[in-house]
Amino acid sequence: MFFLFLSTNLIMTLKDFKNTKSRRKYLENQLAIELEDIKKALIHSEKEITIENLIGETTLPLGVAGPIKIQNSKLEIRNYYIPLATTEGALVASVNRGCKAINQSGGTKVFLEKIGTTRGPVYETKNLEKGFWFLNWLKKNENLIKQIAEKTSSHLKYLKFEGKVIGHYTFIRFYFDTKDAMGMNMVTFATEAINKLIKEKTGINCFAISSNYCVDKKPSWLNFIFGRGVSLWAEAVIKKEAVKEILKTSAQEIFKVWLAKNIIGSSISGSLGFNAHFSNIVAAFFAATGQDLAHVVEGSIGITTTKIENNGDLYFSIYLPSLMIGLIGGGTKLSIKQEAIKIIGAKNKEELAIVLGGAILAGELSLLASLAEGSLAKAHKKLGRTNK
């Protein structure tokens, strides 16, 4: 076998190579493979790319759903296209169908609350008294903390902190407004500066600048309850005609499936996702627009609610407490991601999130309708295996 001869001691380290090409070439030779597509897909200049041991790029098919008619909390109404990068057949079609039903019902209203990007360091406070003293010190010195934090970036505003003393640990959760950036790096640097201040003024050590009290990229009730990044709500009253004609089912059937699946099914499974498939739309939207894909985790948390209106229409609503998203920084810097953002036409982080909110509403509605109608398997058979 080939790999048996690949000794870790003899081979060169990939980071020793000067450039992408030589690194890729080395791999091709070493492994006797060809990486033609990966080479071909390298459409950005190396200067644009933030990664180590670069060998090229990989791709994801990009489809577009919508437009979807969205009214934001300032009562502005706009139509948005939704770029979705996915390899799951039927997903774009599903969101698209949801958009159609929503549009025909007058559009969706989307609401957003800026919770802030959080970083949760844990400090070594030798006993409870010291922990409570430290909480108090933080409260008293919050202005100073704010100043220190905000010096680290002109784009960052310190918002608040929450704290919990647990034995000899003190967990703090700092909240920051990171403007149009998702901002995890920004808040790490700010927290580092705060930690330095704390160390100087109090002698208290930070065990770890990130303590899973953030909570970053792990599912958690803390994020469900407190929110993180932005919290998103979207709703629409789907006209009974649209339910019938576009979604091929009835409000009653969707209500029944929603209750059985999203609510009872999730309850007995110990789930934090009382929804049908938020994460599908979040993942595809994130991949298209350059978000951090590990943040799909937070985007899977939340709840869908429905109600049958007296006139037979379907009230349909979603809530995502904890969405981490940005318009600038990170992967959004890649020109190809900027193109996707231009398809949306979002001028700030909030608008970007709002469009995602509408997309999730559409996708959620369409899947529940499909389950109610019994056509899920059919759709995947048609769209998942063949090509359009």
Add this chain to the structure above:
Amino acid sequence: MFFLFLSTNLIMTLKDFKNTKSRRKYLENQLAIELEDIKKALIHSEKEITIENLIGETTLPLGVAGPIKIQNSKLEIRNYYIPLATTEGALVASVNRGCKAINQSGGTKVFLEKIGTTRGPVYETKNLEKGFWFLNWLKKNENLIKQIAEKTSSHLKYLKFEGKVIGHYTFIRFYFDTKDAMGMNMVTFATEAINKLIKEKTGINCFAISSNYCVDKKPSWLNFIFGRGVSLWAEAVIKKEAVKEILKTSAQEIFKVWLAKNIIGSSISGSLGFNAHFSNIVAAFFAATGQDLAHVVEGSIGITTTKIENNGDLYFSIYLPSLMIGLIGGGTKLSIKQEAIKIIGAKNKEELAIVLGGAILAGELSLLASLAEGSLAKAHKKLGRTNK
């Protein structure tokens, strides 16, 4: 504003366009934007791509970490490169550093249990008696169910079911071996066939073929406890010299950070992720190899454990109960994903998962070391903003 004039009634539906090019052109004209990169990144033929309303492809930078020395449960030892697609600076470098420390300590042992791909339909059973009767019927007719299910695909083996009667609902979780495929579509078709059989033989209706008792793409204790897809374990005893020289810290410091962050921090946050950042590595590996990105959610669940050995070495171990992964089908069909799989050299789904297990171990070790050393912010400053 432009969008105010975009009426949903007047505009064409994107799916009315005959091909990718005309669809993209229409968008470019409509929105007065250019989608050059998205066009350029379309490296696959439309026949290869399973998506609706295709307009091109989007890209993700691809780096390679490793090699990492892995011993599987059959005691075979191999070295693997790890392709990672990400826009998060420092991630590849971090996994790489972890690999180095692991290799220098003799490599990692990775274990895998095939749990099976699950689909969890919910049935309408009018009362408890009917529900229990139905569970019994399923037990008695399991051979028939197996036959019917396995007729839907030559790649699928029926494994077992679990059931729960809740009032007038009966939730069933069918487990299937889907060979080298992740297999969600496959198990949906199999379950559809089972439902047809059930309906014919018992008259019992399926409310929804997927009831969140699957649990697909939502975080849940059910998946943590029962597992889903494959369950993965990896471990290494990191020599104290490697901890010192490569990771720039000590076993004691890593243990302390692990306890404060992964364990106590996650406990008080109501998290299902008692780990530092499984999801980061899962997301990058999934994007590189064509997995379903919404399955990053399941990959964020699990626990890391550490122990300081008597001789001062660091025992380090991870457990992921619920990893959904495939070598064939879905996004892996794209030629560019096959190239990444060739970099790994995985010959089946299990081997692919095992390499991911090693990569997660490496990434987890490196991040905890970085937190212990206090260099996290530093690394992100260096690698997250500039280019290498």
Add this chain to the structure above:
Amino acid sequence: MFFLFLSTNLIMTLKDFKNTKSRRKYLENQLAIELEDIKKALIHSEKEITIENLIGETTLPLGVAGPIKIQNSKLEIRNYYIPLATTEGALVASVNRGCKAINQSGGTKVFLEKIGTTRGPVYETKNLEKGFWFLNWLKKNENLIKQIAEKTSSHLKYLKFEGKVIGHYTFIRFYFDTKDAMGMNMVTFATEAINKLIKEKTGINCFAISSNYCVDKKPSWLNFIFGRGVSLWAEAVIKKEAVKEILKTSAQEIFKVWLAKNIIGSSISGSLGFNAHFSNIVAAFFAATGQDLAHVVEGSIGITTTKIENNGDLYFSIYLPSLMIGLIGGGTKLSIKQEAIKIIGAKNKEELAIVLGGAILAGELSLLASLAEGSLAKAHKKLGRTNK
């Protein structure tokens, strides 16, 4: 202040006293208080009582609800009185009202599954390989384990085990049938014997005979999903006339409150109790019949489901996955608890549990009706402050 003079060094230890009386007297003198009621309430002989540092007994008011008409899974129908010990006004009246509505609707059907009493030790297995080897060893030696375990008590049957390898830990959950006893002590002794065997045969040490993988007296998803002790289901179709006349509301209103409170409310609160107040009835029934009051915790877990039948009746159902209860042993040995058990007329543990199932159904129904009607505060004002 008096207590400032109470030095721990000077005072006698309560266990040094020869009998209950002298111990109580000492306390009365030391603290200058009178413990007349505690003395008066000591109605059992000291021989009957299993407690250390006994000074007397304390009391709880005992009321009786019902009778309630219950059909078990063998289709036997009986009427049962329900003794409830509580200091919460309105609780007995509430259960009573529920019984009335249930009886008028033909009674309740209660189902029970014996899961078994579990003990979950954790073992030190130095690495994953050892852990998996140990799991395998347990499987191969299960007959021997069964023999050893069953030697410790003629009332105990070994059922099965489940195991989880986590790094250098192996968690095992042994299930035992403890006949009519709740059986925690019994399974501890059996597990101790098993551990001795394991140590002898494999050299593997037990870290702790109880590892919170039991899970005893703590809320947990493990118990929700696997069940523990007995799992209980109860249901009734409440006639719309009974809903109107006895419960003073409608099926629609109860459904709405159930959905808003038990299901949506619990979902967004990260609760394991998708019910209105299982624990109230469990606590009162446990106190009356001599159960371990810390097991109220497990009894708070579970879900209530409802449906509006086509004819306007209300389908109402409960599920408790994890109820720890006994007819013999522990507190049930006290003669006063046997009197309560005689009120019920339960001949075995299962029958006792079944009556509790009916009582919970009644209490749950009545409270949801009260909330729907808006009379909760009223009832507590009337029954919680005055005397009947």
Add this chain to the structure above:
Amino acid sequence: MFFLFLSTNLIMTLKDFKNTKSRRKYLENQLAIELEDIKKALIHSEKEITIENLIGETTLPLGVAGPIKIQNSKLEIRNYYIPLATTEGALVASVNRGCKAINQSGGTKVFLEKIGTTRGPVYETKNLEKGFWFLNWLKKNENLIKQIAEKTSSHLKYLKFEGKVIGHYTFIRFYFDTKDAMGMNMVTFATEAINKLIKEKTGINCFAISSNYCVDKKPSWLNFIFGRGVSLWAEAVIKKEAVKEILKTSAQEIFKVWLAKNIIGSSISGSLGFNAHFSNIVAAFFAATGQDLAHVVEGSIGITTTKIENNGDLYFSIYLPSLMIGLIGGGTKLSIKQEAIKIIGAKNKEELAIVLGGAILAGELSLLASLAEGSLAKAHKKLGRTNK
């Protein structure tokens, strides 16, 4: 069979009886049983007792542990006896042993935060806009709400509210200071008054005055994260000599068991109780002092932390976020409960809670030591089956 003849139609309703005696007599005759102990245990006058269908009282053995030396946050040091009502042999002895080890190490420090008693109604707000409008209305009218609420009782202070809009539901969590009472009835009445005000001023209906967003008597992450009632912390540094001589083990062994059981074991079980047995002590203390026994559920939630100090001593600490307790009202009104409170000598709710905090610390320490030493089974054999 006797019960087959017990027709629900023919028998009298227990509430039709004029007094306790005739009711008990009727049951004795009907069921052909004797309720001598229940009669004998009726030591309170019927006027004192708040229950319906009273037939007597039931008893629980009462033991006393301690004294334990406690320092509160005002640095006052006192010694307290701990009355515990339980039928679990070894529990009092275990707490007692813990007290001894704590006292010999200088006592425990206990800290308390008054979170407030909460009631969480859910309102019908027809859409998101209305929900957000309502949240805003509540904020603007908080003073008025405060006035209205505080009119319902001179013992109640309105503190704050938290709210969550979920589709057409608005969940509100009102926090009240209920002085020395546990206060659930009090806050229900206050919330009823608030609801009346809301209805008058806004027309908004309350679906249910209690929505499981309280969260009362169900385990929930909401209560873990926000706290409820009072939050309690206790700690002690157990001298290594005390660990050795009294607890018969070492700090290292206790740390290992704590990590394996309380932390890793609870983590992989989806538990909210990262402790060994908080609920045991809470239940026994609650039964002794007249608390609501269903509140044992909240008392089972929380975390124990330990650390090995540099000098080999054991730092030991507990945290209970959500303890519902009262000194007046409810069951505490019974004279026999007042006697237990006098044993403690608590002058207010906080002091009562603080003593419970110390007791839990002692019980937790002792059990973990017992598990570390391997004597758990032994202790239960000795104390659980024989008499002292």
